[in-house]
Amino acid sequence: MKIGNPADKPVVTPAATPSSTAATTNAAPSAPSAPGQPTEASAQVALSSTATSLLSAGDAEFNAGKVESVSQSIERGEFTIDAGVIADKLIANAAELLSGGAPRA
Known part of the structure; x- marks a missing residue:
C-alpha cells in the first residue's frame, strides 16, 4: 500500500522550443514504403520510470x-x-521516496 503515490500528481510536459518545432517543420517528408514492406523508425520514444510503472501496474x-x-x-x-x-x-515507502528508488511490487 502506498500513501501519496506520485501517480496522483499531474504529469507536466515541457513546452516545445522554437528550435525543436523548426526542425520538425523543415524536415523533408519521407517517401512512403511499399505495401508489405516494414517502415523505418523515424522517432525514438523514451518512457519515464513513472510511465513504466503505470504500464506494469495495469x-x-x-x-x-x-x-x-x-x-x-x-x-x-x-x-x-x-x-x-x-x-x-510507511518507513520503507519514505526511504524509497528519499532515495529515488523504483517502487517495489
Missing part, C-alpha cells in the same frame, strides 16, 4: 478470494490491524 493481478475474505472479516468485526506492519511499510 498488468497486476489481485487475489479475489483474499479480497472477499478480508471484506467478510471486516463485516464480522474480526479484522485486526497490525500497526507494526503499517509502520514498516
